[in-house]
Each structure stands twice: as C-alpha cells, then as structure tokens.
Amino acid sequence: MTAQPQSTPAPPPSGTTSGTAPGSVSVAAPRPVRAAAPAALALGDDALVLAQRLGEWAGNAPVLEEDVALTNIALDLLGQARTLLSLVGDEDELAFGREEHEFRNVQLVERPNGDFAETIARQLFFSVHQELLFTALAAGDSALAPLAAKAVKEVAYHRDHAERWTLRLGDGTEESHRRMQDAVDGLWRYTGELFEPLDGLDVDLAGLRAPWLERVTAVLGRATLEVPQGADRTPWAAGAGRQGVHTEAFGRMLAEMQHLHRAHPGASW
Amino acid sequence: MVTGQGSAAGTASGLEEELLRLAGEVPDPELPVVSLAELGILRGLRVTGPGRVEVELTPTYTGCPALDTMATDIREVLTAHGMSEVAVRTVLSPAWSTDAISAEGRRKLAEHGVAPPRPLSGGADEAAGGPVAVELRVRCPHCGSTDTRMLSRFSSTACKALRRCDSCHEPFDHFKEL
Numbered sequence: 001m002t003a004q005p006q007s008t009p010a011p012p013p014s015g016t017t018s019g020t021a022p023g024s025v026s027v028a029a030p031r032p033v034r035a036a037a038p039a040a041l042a043l044g045d046d047a048l049v050l051a052q053r054l055g056e057w058a059g060n061a062p063v064l065e066e067d068v069a070l071t072n073i074a075l076d077l078l079g080q081a082r083t084l085l086s087l088v089g090d091e092d093e094l095a096f097g098r099e100e101h102e103f104r105n106v107q108l109v110e111r112p113n114g115d116f117a118e119t120i121a122r123q124l125f126f127s128v129h130q131e132l133l134f135t136a137l138a139a140g141d142s143a144l145a146p147l148a149a150k151a152v153k154e155v156a157y158h159r160d161h162a163e164r165w166t167l168r169l170g171d172g173t174e175e176s177h178r179r180m181q182d183a184v185d186g187l188w189r190y191t192g193e194l195f196e197p198l199d200g201l202d203v204d205l206a207g208l209r210a211p212w213l214e215r216v217t218a219v220l221g222r223a224t225l226e227v228p229q230g231a232d233r234t235p236w237a238a239g240a241g242r243q244g245v246h247t248e249a250f251g252r253m254l255a256e257m258q259h260l261h262r263a264h265p266g267a268s269w
Numbered sequence: 270m271v272t273g274q275g276s277a278a279g280t281a282s283g284l285e286e287e288l289l290r291l292a293g294e295v296p297d298p299e300l301p302v303v304s305l306a307e308l309g310i311l312r313g314l315r316v317t318g319p320g321r322v323e324v325e326l327t328p329t330y331t332g333c334p335a336l337d338t339m340a341t342d343i344r345e346v347l348t349a350h351g352m353s354e355v356a357v358r359t360v361l362s363p364a365w366s367t368d369a370i371s372a373e374g375r376r377k378l379a380e381h382g383v384a385p386p387r388p389l390s391g392g393a394d395e396a397a398g399g400p401v402a403v404e405l406r407v408r409c410p411h412c413g414s415t416d417t418r419m420l421s422r423f424s425s426t427a428c429k430a431l432r433r434c435d436s437c438h439e440p441f442d443h444f445k446e447l
Contacts, residue, residue, distance in 0.1 A: 068421065068431075069421055069422060069423035072426075072427045073423070075330075075332040076330060077332070079328070080331050082332070083361070145362070146360075146362035147331070149361070149362060149363070150362070153364065154330060154331060157422055161422055161423070
C-alpha cells in the first residue's frame with residue numbers, strides 16, 4: 001500500500017485501468033459501486049479493524065500455531081478491507097486518514113483482544129455473521145457480490161477455527177470453561193449491532209439474526225456454555241459504531257494503526 | 270483476448286498466445302516450483318494497442334500478499350518482450366478455487382513436499398453441502414502414507430495448513446482446499 005496525503009476521499013474507481021500506476025494492481029469494479037458504497041465502507045471497516053486487532057496477537061498468542069492462525073485470518077480480513085475500501089475511494093486514505101468518528105465498523109470488532117477466550121468469542125460471533133452475510137451477498141448481483149463470493153470460502157475456515165476453540169475452551173478445564181463463558185457473556189451486548197440495517201446493502205440483515213442465533217446456540221451448547229440471556233437489542237445493548245460512535249479502546253487502536261502514516265505521509269516500502 | 274483456460278480460437282492473435290505463455294511461466298513468488306498458469310490464477314490477456322497489453326489475474330486468497338510481486342514479475346517479463354505498457358488487473362469473479370490448479374501443478378507441489386489440495390467439485394464433500402473438505406485423507410508428500418493428521422489449519426501462508434505424518438513423523442504443508 002502506498003501512502004497518500006490527507007484529502008477528501010477520491011471518487012469511486014471507474015473500472016478501467018488506464019490510470020494504473022506502475023507497481024500497483026488495480027481492482028476491477030465492473031458494476032455500479034455508488035449505491036453500495038456506504039455498505040462497502042462499513043463492511044470494509046469491520047474487516048480492517050478486526051484485522052488490526054488480530055494482528056496484535058503476532059508474537060503474543062498462547063502457542064506458535066495460534067500466532068500463525070490468527071495473523072493468517074487477519075491477512076484474509078485485510079484483503080477484504082482493501083477490496084471493499086477501494087470500491088469507496090483510496091484505500092490508504094480511508095484507512096489512515098480518517099478520524100475515529102468517521103469509521104463505520106461495528107463496536108464488536110474494535111473490542112480489545114482481552115484474554116484468548118475473548119478473542120475466540122469475538123471471532124465466533126463475527127465469523128458466523130460474516131459467513132451468513134457473504135453467502136447472501138454472493139447470491140445477489142451488487143458490486144459487493146464478487147468479493148463476497150471469494151471471501152466466504154475463506155471465512156468458512158475462520159468460523160471453523162473459532163468453533164473448534166470454543167469447544168475446546170468451553171468443554172475444557174474448569175478455568176477455561178469459566179473464562180470462555182465470561183467472554184461470551186461480556187461480548188453478547190455487542191452482537192445486536194451486527195443486524196442493524198445498513199445503507200446500500202441488498203441483504204436483509206435483521207433476517208440473518210435467527211440463523212445466526214441458531215448456529216451460535218448450537219456451538220455454545222456443544223461447548224457446554226450458556227447462551228447469555230442478557231440484552232443484545234435493548235437499551236442496555238451496546239453498539240453505535242455504524243453511526244461513528246466508538247468505544248474508548250478504539251481511539252488508542254487507531255492511534256497505533258495510523259501513527260506511521262501520519263508521521264511519514266507518502267512513505268512506502 | 271486469450272484466456273488462461275486455453276485459447277479462444279479465432280479472436281486470439283499469435284502475439285497474445287505468445288505473451289500469455291510468457292506470463293504464465295512466471296513462477297509463484299511464494300511457491301516458485303509452480304507457475305502462475307499451473308496455479309490457474311492467470312485469467313486472460315489482451316493486446317489493446319501497439320505495445321499495450323492488459324493481463325487479468327485472480328488472487329488465490331483475498332489478502333494474498335504475493336499479488337503485487339506477481340504483477341511486477343509479469344510486467345517485467347512482458348516489457349522485456351517488447352511491450353511498453355502492461356496493465357495488470359485483479360479480477361475476483363468467478364472466485365478462484367483449488368480445483369483450478371493443473372495436474373502438472375499438483376504433481377510439482379507434491380514433489381516439493383507440499384501435499385496438493387483434494388478435488389472439491391463433484392466429490393462427496395460437495396454432495397454433503399460443504400466446500401471445505403477437511404476430513405478426507407491427505408497423503409504425506411514424503412513417504413506417501415495416508416496416516417496423517419492436522420496440526421493447524423493455518424500454516425506458513427494463508428493457502429496452506431500444517432500437518433504431520435504419523436508414519437514417517439515428518440511435518441508437512443498441505444495446500445488446503447478452497
């Protein structure tokens with residue numbers, strides 16, 4: 001990714017490659033993207049922010065295999081983010097040039113990694129959601145369909161990874177069970193936002209909630225964990241990330257993510 | 270326009286065929302034993318004017334970091350062949366699948382110690398409704414035993430899983446099905 005100075009977001013790419021600079025790969029955008037741009041921005045931010053969070057595990061995961069697994073998942077998500085944000089404007093400008101309130105990701109993905117169980121609970125909630133959403137998007141013909149069709153196959157592995165760890169931790173030792181249940185309980189209030197309507201999306205997000213709940217309930221049940229009875233959609237529920245309202249931890253994460261670009265505008269490898 | 274799946278007879282010029290062959294011979298930056306053509310990620314090539322050519326690439330994984338290097342390598346090869354302007358486009362649709370890897374590519378992967386992906390289409394897994402064939406036996410590329418097990422779904426690159434052979438006890442990479 002090459003860096004760009006701060007300015008207003010560029011118009012959507014035209015779908016041609018005539019202006020392609022040497023050393024860059026343009027992403028084809030054959031379908032009208034303008035209508036889907038708000039959704040592409042929100043879903044791109046989800047992927048970007050979760051990629052950054054998972055990347056924080058590099059060198060810190062409980063075992064080497066998990067270090068590699070979590071960062072591989074982060075890489076897949078970064079790929080999604082690059083494609084989605086490129087539908088909206090300049091990917092670097094959008095990732096590194098926006099302020100906190102301009103990000104449209106759900107609050108779930110910005111939550112700190114916590115212990116390993118919290119990361120796994122977040123992965124479970126998000127990957128089950130993303131698999132359902134991308135499957136629906138891939139069946140449509142919006143500008144997001146090609147990316148969804150591509151990414152859903154990768155997300156199946158993310159979901160599988162989260163499921164297996166949920167089972168091992170939930171149905172593991174007393175300590176791992178307690179921590180996994182705490183993680184599920186603590187993040188539950190952030191899950192309602194996943195099903196809030198999103199401008200420019202030709203998928204009924206609210207309609208995904210029932211299958212999501214069914215799948216998550218099945219995994220938690222097999223893992224001997226309780227499905228939280230707490231609020232996920234009441235006034236006690238969290239989540240206004242789509243409106244640009246974020247949790248305190250997000251600002252610090254962004255500061256780290258954007259620091260290099262802001263300190264050295266135009267820097268590249 | 271010629272496609273990576275074979276020539277579109279009648280529309281492809283001899284030059285396009287030649288350039289496609291050259292681009293297809295570019296080795297994968299991370300698995301240099303196989304070429305881009307063998308991986309099935311070269312989607313097409315079109316000469317758009319004198320000295321101008323457009324190439325379509327599809328990524329194995331959405332976040333594949335090797336894509337930029339592949340584009341650079343293709344530009345280098347085609348520029349050396351007299352093209353002054355080489356545009357490399359990324360296309361996502363239809364999504365790449367490990368089924369696009371040629372038989373020769375699979376053979377080279379195995380020879381290199383990477384267990385090739387198992388076929389996805391038409392198999393029992395597809396009938397069962399799942400694109401991810403994870404429980405069928407994977408053959409050890411070192412000793413040929415099918416007595417192998419998964420250590421981690423994610424390995425040295427996004428496209429590989431880490432396995433170990435229970436016969437010869439060697440660990441090995443498996444190009445996982447996608």
